[in-house]
Amino acid sequence: MPKLEAYDKSLPYSYAPGLFPATECLRNAPERCLRLLLHSRSAESEGAAGLRAAAELAGVRAETADRVLARISGKENCFAAMVYRKEEGAFDETSPHLVLHHPGDAGNLGTMLRTALGFGFLNVAIIRPAVDSDDPRVTRASMGAAFSLHVRHFASFEEYERACPGRRLYPFMLTGSVTLAQAAAQAQMPLSLVMGNEATGLPEEFARKGVPTRIPHSGRIDSLNLAVAAGIGMHAFASALRERAQEQI
Amino acid sequence: MPKLEAYDKSLPYSYAPGLFPATECLRNAPERCLRLLLHSRSAESEGAAGLRAAAELAGVRAETADRVLARISGKENCFAAMVYRKEEGAFDETSPHLVLHHPGDAGNLGTMLRTALGFGFLNVAIIRPAVDSDDPRVTRASMGAAFSLHVRHFASFEEYERACPGRRLYPFMLTGSVTLAQAAAQAQMPLSLVMGNEATGLPEEFARKGVPTRIPHSGRIDSLNLAVAAGIGMHAFASALRERAQEQI
Incomplete structure (x- = not known):
């Protein structure tokens, strides 16, 4: 993957910012997860440690990336983001x-x-x-x-x-x-x-x-x-x- | 009224930004309206002209205030704002x-x-x-x-x-x-x-x-x-x- 850029809709990947959305991405769409970004300050967070362990178990590389997180989220306090591949869904037959x-x-x-x-x-x-x-x-x-x-x-x-x-x-x-x-x-x-x-x-x-x-x-x-x-x-x-x-x- | 400041919760007045909210303020709480701020570019807008006329009819001073609007709304394209007095409501007997x-x-x-x-x-x-x-x-x-x-x-x-x-x-x-x-x-x-x-x-x-x-x-x-x-x-x-x-x- 090239250098991670601030999100733009023309990119083939995007970011799920925040511990909860990143965890949901890993749990429900693991095959689309490309890389887990963590803030150095997240090391004290149990949630972040759990997410890092789950990512590594799923073969998703985790890395500390404070500046990338600040750039892509526009926030100083974004502790985690999952980089994921965009994909069109396929409808099921039963749900409204x-x-x-x-x-x-x-x-x-x-x-x-x-x-x-x-x-x-x-x-x-x-x-x-x-x-x-x-x-x-x-x-x-x-x-x-x-x-x-x-x-x-x-x-x-x-x-x-x-x-x-x-x-x-x-x-x-x-x-x-x-x-x-x-x-x-x-x-x-x-x-x-x-x-x-x-x-x-x-x-x-x-x-x-x-x-x-x-x-x-x-x-x-x-x-x-x-x-x-x-x-x-x-x-x-x-x-x-x-x-x-x-x-x- | 002193020089209008960016909104702070300690102020006794606030701003209703936008044509629609400002109009609602004038229509439903005219006694609380202190001043109508209009952007110079709003002169071409029928809605703004109608609001200015209604305000003047209600005895509310209207003034062109581009810089104040930008300061209080944090936006360049805020065309109108009503300055209004804050007030606690009195509950009616019948509504939930x-x-x-x-x-x-x-x-x-x-x-x-x-x-x-x-x-x-x-x-x-x-x-x-x-x-x-x-x-x-x-x-x-x-x-x-x-x-x-x-x-x-x-x-x-x-x-x-x-x-x-x-x-x-x-x-x-x-x-x-x-x-x-x-x-x-x-x-x-x-x-x-x-x-x-x-x-x-x-x-x-x-x-x-x-x-x-x-x-x-x-x-x-x-x-x-x-x-x-x-x-x-x-x-x-x-x-x-x-x-x-x-x-x-």
């Missing part, structure tokens, strides 16, 4: 999909990935243009959830539909004609929740693509924060699918 | 409470305020120590929601309980014995949702303070993001209370 149409904010995307793992939405489709899902700020906000998910990118929503035909789509729209409670109560697999961009939402034509779903609120705000809306949506569908599964037992 | 125990992150706090306004949790109690709710980063993330809420601070949870006795408390805890669905189904007013700190959650003794509530998830994440968890909780309780009210009609 979260489809993110032009997500623009790194913190929101990371938070949505973390929530998706929490509610079993293991297949995440990102429709470009979008914030880079391998940006270290995304990985930090996700707490490394992406390494346990199947994250795939598509050049357009049409490309996603061609790759994954026959799914029941639930586009979340402020003007949706169906409330979230109604939509979730009739949820059918295979399903995809579709969330729009932070500033612009989904284009109006998405209302004809499935069950346009609305999260009722007081009307005293323009909209919910995207990551909050996605969390409420995934929670409602995950709860409904779980209840359905329990009824069938 | 959102109680935030030691919130530590400005973005999360702002997002939770925005969500609280969306779901009718108009009374927000903040238990100190906590991130400053008048920090401009909070106001920016909240889209100015705080100006439509009653935000009160307490030195301890006990002080909150003394000020607001006899409420049904729902502390959100990873170890909660009651699922969110069960808790919301039996929701009774007056109620308070209680959310802990990002890193540490609520202390264990909160389990004995009411109905310890758990948001079920896959167990593949440590916890949900705080603002996401608060959003899921407020949505569930708001939906249950709305259904209850409709049944009574």
Whole structure:
């Protein structure tokens, strides 16, 4: 590997900064781990010692690299980072999909990935243009959830539909004609929740693509924060699918 | 007013940065507005012109202040900010409470305020120590929601309980014995949702303070993001209370 650079989306590798995200990367995507970077001050940390031992056991070289850590994280107190190879995920057949149409904010995307793992939405489709899902700020906000998910990118929503035909789509729209409670109560697999961009939402034509779903609120705000809306949506569908599964037992 | 300084929590005033938050401040808390700051480049913006006219109608002086805007926002492209007087809110009698125990992150706090306004949790109690709710980063993330809420601070949870006795408390805890669905189904007013700190959650003794509530998830994440968890909780309780009210009609 050449000299490690500050992250740029054109690089074939990225960084999972922080002890927890780096550990998640090693645990859930060991074949993608290239190198573990540790800060000299991390020597006193049990967590860092454990991570170093686990990395060496997995054949991942660990090295002390204070300056690289400061450069790639922009922080003085980043104690560890995993250098990992970027890779497109392969969707599984059974999990519901979260489809993110032009997500623009790194913190929101990371938070949505973390929530998706929490509610079993293991297949995440990102429709470009979008914030880079391998940006270290995304990985930090996700707490490394992406390494346990199947994250795939598509050049357009049409490309996603061609790759994954026959799914029941639930586009979340402020003007949706169906409330979230109604939509979730009739949820059918295979399903995809579709969330729009932070500033612009989904284009109006998405209302004809499935069950346009609305999260009722007081009307005293323009909209919910995207990551909050996605969390409420995934929670409602995950709860409904779980209840359905329990009824069938 | 003396020379405007970069924001510091000891100041009796703060800034609502951005056209939308500044407009919300003027609309919902006009008596607290001290001065409207506009960037010279905002002259071409219809939104800024409308805000200037509304401010002058309300007797709030508007002035062009490029350097002050850059200093207080830390950004070059902040086109407007309202200087406003800080003030403790007075709780209303009818709205449910959102109680935030030691919130530590400005973005999360702002997002939770925005969500609280969306779901009718108009009374927000903040238990100190906590991130400053008048920090401009909070106001920016909240889209100015705080100006439509009653935000009160307490030195301890006990002080909150003394000020607001006899409420049904729902502390959100990873170890909660009651699922969110069960808790919301039996929701009774007056109620308070209680959310802990990002890193540490609520202390264990909160389990004995009411109905310890758990948001079920896959167990593949440590916890949900705080603002996401608060959003899921407020949505569930708001939906249950709305259904209850409709049944009574």
